[in-house]
Amino acid sequence: YVGHVTATTAEFEQLAGRDEHTAGVAAWRYDVIDEQVTIYSRAFYLNGAALDRPGAAEERQTTIIHELVHLVLADDTRPLTPAWLTEGLAVEASGETTPEAVSALVAHGLERVDLVALTRAERLGLPRSGLTTDRRQGRYEYDYSGAVVAWLEATYGIDALFGLLHAYREWPPGVAEPSADERQEVTAQLLASRLGLSLEQLDAAVKATLRGG
Incomplete structure (x- = not known):
């Protein structure tokens, strides 16, 4: 999986398509051919500016786990x-x-x-x-x-x-x-x-x- 940690909230909004209040987003693409689904381009985006404040280390770790779970379950989603x-x-x-x-x-x-x-x-x-x-x-x-x-x-x-x-x-x-x-x-x-x-x-x-x- 590819992980992106953005430096600014503006960068996060541009890449992830979510606002500054969102800590992280998991994303992937899929193709459907003959009713068979193929998942590819799995990645997650972390709002680095929001998660870099003092005392946010635990929230940052929780967010990474949360988004990785989404990527692991992408084949079943x-x-x-x-x-x-x-x-x-x-x-x-x-x-x-x-x-x-x-x-x-x-x-x-x-x-x-x-x-x-x-x-x-x-x-x-x-x-x-x-x-x-x-x-x-x-x-x-x-x-x-x-x-x-x-x-x-x-x-x-x-x-x-x-x-x-x-x-x-x-x-x-x-x-x-x-x-x-x-x-x-x-x-x-x-x-x-x-x-x-x-x-x-x-x-x-x-x-x-x-x-x-």
Whole structure:
């Protein structure tokens, strides 16, 4: 894999296509020939200016692990794969969710996250209609995605969790940029067939666990 550490936020925005508040981004390209997907040009970009401040060494290490997880899972990631699943796996593997973040999520964030909405979203941290502005919204969504992945692993086991991820590879890759409806429909079908759950049931179960219910 190729890693790029940018010197300025402007350089990061130009190369990664994200704003100054983003710590890192993983990216790759893929070709689809005869319904076979080939992944290539895997790379990650670190916002060096943001991660070079005093006391940021741990965050920098966490960000590198997070983005490397995305690159490792690139072969199993498809346009239909929901962001909460891929980001949740990266969040869990990097251990970035602190106890304080979980407390903040439970106290203030659970009413602002919804698994159906996160399934429909192209990526996490985007503005959500019907929600008041909260600069922590992206953090809530990442931490909640990690909690969903942790709940799935604890409830069904690691093999079932990765079986769900791999199942997206079996879906014909005919749509390079699926709609929100298509992403929701496929995810609902895979959850039902593999785990016997609906998105709403999974959402409720994870929130109940986080609340201690």
